[in-house]
Structure formats: C-alpha cells, structure tokens
Amino acid sequence: MSQGIQGVICDWAGTMVDFGSLSPVAAFKEAFEKFGFTVSFEEIRAHMGMLKLDHTKAILESAKNRFFDQFGRYPELEDARTIYHHFEPALFHSLQKHSKPIRGAVSFAEAMKHKGIKLGSTTGYTCSMMEVVLHEAAKEGYRPECYICPSAYLPGRPNPFMIYKNAIELEMFPLSSVVKIGDTVSDIREGLNAGCWSIGVAMSGNELGLSEEEFEKLPQEIREDKIAHARKRLKDAGAHYVIDGIWEALPLIEIINEKIIKGEKPCVIGFTN
Ligand SMILES: [Mg+2]
Known part of the structure; x- marks a missing residue:
C-alpha cells in the first residue's frame, strides 16, 4: 500500500497566476517589433512554457521563411539574442501587471497545506523574472514551498530536471x-518525462490565451469551441486529466490520491520534446 x-x-x-498567460506574449510582441520583425500571437503562443531564450529561438525557427523574405537570410543565434535583449525589460514591466493569482489558486494551496501535501513549482521564467512574480503573487496570498527556474545549468521543459529538483528540495519520492x-x-511533457501524473488546465492558460473578461465576452458557442480545442491539445500531449482551471483541481487530487493508494502508477508515454 x-x-x-x-x-x-x-x-x-x-x-x-496571470489568467490567459498574457505577460510573456505582450512582451515578446514588443521585443520582436523593436527588432523590426512582426510575429503573430499564435506564433508566440505555440512555444510557450520553454526557457525564454529557447522560446525566442523557436519563434524565429518557425517563422524563418518569412524572416528570409524580409532580411534575405535565415535567422541566426545572434538575432535571437538581440530580440531577447529587448524582451527582458518589456517582460519585467509586463510581469508587474499580470502576476495576480488565478481564482482558486490561493485556496488550492491552502488545501494542499491542510492535507500535508507538498506544493512545489516550475516555470519557464528565469529566477530574476520569478522574483517579480513571487513578490506580486505573495502580496495576494500565493506562495508555494519551492520554486525552480530553468538556467544555463538546469535545462527547462520539456526536460524533467526542474521537477527532480523540486523532489529533492521537498524530499518527495517516488515521482x-x-x-x-x-x-x-x-x-x-515535463510531467510525463519525470514520471508524474500530468494535469492540464485548458481555460486559464496559454492554449486559450485570453483574459477572463475577454473569455466571458465571447459567444457561448465560440467559448465551447475554444475550450474543446485547448483540451484536445493538452490531452494529445499526453495529459492524464484536463480541467478548466486550478479552481477544479481539488476533486481530481482526491481521485489521483485514491489511485496511488491502490498502487496505480501514471501511464508514461515518454515524450522527450
Ligand atoms: Mg504556464
């Protein structure tokens, strides 16, 4: 048992935090504009969650033919570095505005504490970006026990290493x-690669990419379509469960808890990228 x-x-x-994951998108848009190359919100959002320099490279790679048409050459590492140089200051400003806890986040964290379940975190933000986010979220009552950022020494998602580091810091095993x-x-993929149970949130995140107010204003049919599309993307990536947002997570934690007690393990599909 x-x-x-x-x-x-x-x-x-x-x-x-940051319903709709608006902060990095606004900052990327501004950084690419400063460089003189326009990218769409969709191109930015397609790679969300990676370490931000890798994310910059990934956007350039996916838009490389358009880049060639405009500049007469394909993008190089130096271009990604220049854009990233514009991205950082734009992001710090944006983070201050968009780091409020999503509804249900604070009460979920409290429920975990009450149950004696440890609460860690991983991110695509660097540690200096996270300082801003932590500060803003803590003002509103959300502060997990551990946060791990990717760096030059700790490869980010979809690698599992940030989860391993949480496990070490919080003394959790097995994964x-x-x-x-x-x-x-x-x-x-990060969760699957680490051998964890993976839950996707479809409505509050990058897959929808809208603030709660923007989302509520959409006609119901479009809302349902968008949610269905986001759910499918996360499910196809291998998520064991997909919910609308963290406000729905608690009953699922109970279900998974019972499965673990019965000896069930997460089925791991083994994606690496
Ligand atoms: Mg995210």
Whole structure:
C-alpha cells in the first residue's frame, strides 16, 4: 500500500497566476517589433512554457521563411539574442501587471497545506523574472514551498530536471506519487518525462490565451469551441486529466490520491520534446 500523493508541482503563468498567460506574449510582441520583425500571437503562443531564450529561438525557427523574405537570410543565434535583449525589460514591466493569482489558486494551496501535501513549482521564467512574480503573487496570498527556474545549468521543459529538483528540495519520492499541473504542452511533457501524473488546465492558460473578461465576452458557442480545442491539445500531449482551471483541481487530487493508494502508477508515454 502506498501512502498517497506526496506533492503537487504547479506551473506559474496561466496555471496559478496571470489568467490567459498574457505577460510573456505582450512582451515578446514588443521585443520582436523593436527588432523590426512582426510575429503573430499564435506564433508566440505555440512555444510557450520553454526557457525564454529557447522560446525566442523557436519563434524565429518557425517563422524563418518569412524572416528570409524580409532580411534575405535565415535567422541566426545572434538575432535571437538581440530580440531577447529587448524582451527582458518589456517582460519585467509586463510581469508587474499580470502576476495576480488565478481564482482558486490561493485556496488550492491552502488545501494542499491542510492535507500535508507538498506544493512545489516550475516555470519557464528565469529566477530574476520569478522574483517579480513571487513578490506580486505573495502580496495576494500565493506562495508555494519551492520554486525552480530553468538556467544555463538546469535545462527547462520539456526536460524533467526542474521537477527532480523540486523532489529533492521537498524530499518527495517516488515521482509516481507526484502530480504536475500546467497550462502548456511543454508542461504536460515535463510531467510525463519525470514520471508524474500530468494535469492540464485548458481555460486559464496559454492554449486559450485570453483574459477572463475577454473569455466571458465571447459567444457561448465560440467559448465551447475554444475550450474543446485547448483540451484536445493538452490531452494529445499526453495529459492524464484536463480541467478548466486550478479552481477544479481539488476533486481530481482526491481521485489521483485514491489511485496511488491502490498502487496505480501514471501511464508514461515518454515524450522527450
Ligand atoms: Mg504556464
């Protein structure tokens, strides 16, 4: 018999704070404009969740033919660095505006504490970006026990290493008794690669990419279509469960807990990228 869930590791933007994951998108748009190359919100959102320099490279790679048409050459690493140089200051400004906890996040964290379940976190933000987010989220009552950022020494998603580091810091094992919750395909893959249960959040995150107010204003049919599309993306990435947002997570934690107690392990599909 297993003792049940050891811990939950939550993503930040689009999962616990920043409904719609608006902060990085606005900053990327501004950074690419400064460089003189226009990218769409869709091109930016397609790679969300990665370490931000890698994300910049990924956007350039996916738009490389358009880049060639405009500049007469394909994008190089130096271009990504220049754009990233514009991105950082734009993001710091944006983070201050968009780091409020999503509804249900604070009460979910309290419920985990009450149950003795550890609460860790991973992110695509660097540690200096996270300082802003932590500060803003803590003002509103959300502060997980651990946060791990990707760096030059710790490869980010979809690698599992940030989850391993949470497990070390919070003394959690085995990882089949840990749950990862996130809003992007790379979050889901990170969880699967680590051997955790992976839950996707479809409505509050990058897959929809809208603020709660924008979402509520849409006609119901379009809302349902968008949610169905986001759910499918996360499910196709291998998510064990997909919910609308963190406000729906608690009953699922109970279900997974019972499964773990019965000895069930998360089925791991083994995506690596
Ligand atoms: Mg996110």
